[in-house]
Amino acid sequence: MQLYQEIAGAPRRQIHASAMLYVNHTSVDREQLCERLVELWERTGSPALEALGNGKPPTEGSSVATDQLFIDWVSTCLMDTFKDTGDAAAFALLFELNSASFLHAIQCNLRRSYHRVDPQDVLQEVWLNIYRYPGRFLADRADAFRSWGHRIARNTLIKSLKGHARRSCFTSIDEEHTQPEDQQTLRPDRAAGFSERAETVNQAFLIYLQLYLMHFERLSEKERRALTMVEVEGCSYRDTAEALGIRLENLKMVIFRGRRKIFRGMELSLTELRKSGERLDAVNAATAPRAGALSRRRPAGHGGVMPRSVDRRSSVSSTSLCDHST
Secondary structure, three states: OOOHHHHHHOOOOOOOOOOOEEEEEEEEEEEEEEOOOOHHHHHOOOHHHHHHHOOOOOOOOOOOOOOOHHHHHHHHHHHEEEEEEEEHHHHHHHHHHHHHHHHHHHHHHHHOOOOOOHHHHHHHHHHHHHOOOHHHHHOOOOOOHHHHHHHHHHHHHHHHHHHHHHHHHHHOOOOOOOOOOOOOOOOHHHHHHHHHHHHHHHHHHHHHHHHHHHHHHHOOOOHHHHHHHHOOOOOHHHHHHHHOOOHHHHHHHHHHHHHHHHHHHHHHHHHHHHHHHHHHHHHHHHHHHHHHHHHHHHOOOOOOOOOHHHHHHHHHHHHHHHHHHO
């Protein structure tokens, strides 16, 4: 499961800043990778990421003389940074660099198995385990994450195969139908539950997008233009700096400050929404017993007048929703 065959048969070569890195069954532009490592260093303060972003070894006595060594050190330092800070951007870059390698190892092992297991499901479970248990990782050598990650991939695949075999043994076949139940198809009750959860996630994502847009519009013209060129139009940092007429170092600081303003503003807005929801729940809990008592005392068909407590609760709810929408 470890990728040593290509490296063992090929001569060692130096990596240059403009070279493409063809390792872990994927290709990475080294210059762009170094820029992202510098950005992560600015976010997390990791000295190892700063050294790798400048093309230097992260520790004294280590080496980044080959493509594999460089990517190994990058992956190991990214995992160590995520372990210490929990930074989502570090985990995202770690995912990009190693997913193809994990998927290739899973597919190679599944070729020797007769069970129908989706390799993408296994890969998702692998990354979920890595995300859940970062405290078990030890960054003691260059290939620490590669060895640790492939060990998790192997154990996750074995667990999935055992579960699939156990379900196959207990599959019941109706006397009138010889076709066994499709284990890949969701039951109606589970499908309904997934649909409800998906709708909730979509609504939450829409709220996040609205908050992001609201705080994005509060940025300065330079910050908005820089973020749009880099994150939406996909321009490089160098091209963006030339278009804005500023230095590359200043552009990185502009983007960093713009993102920080957006994230802090979204955090404050979400906190206010949560507090408003708690106040609304408290008002509803306080007025519900009184509304119930009034409805029990009032005879049926008494003019159709609604109790004052219910009117007051409705006005509070409408006012809170209007405040959030503005």
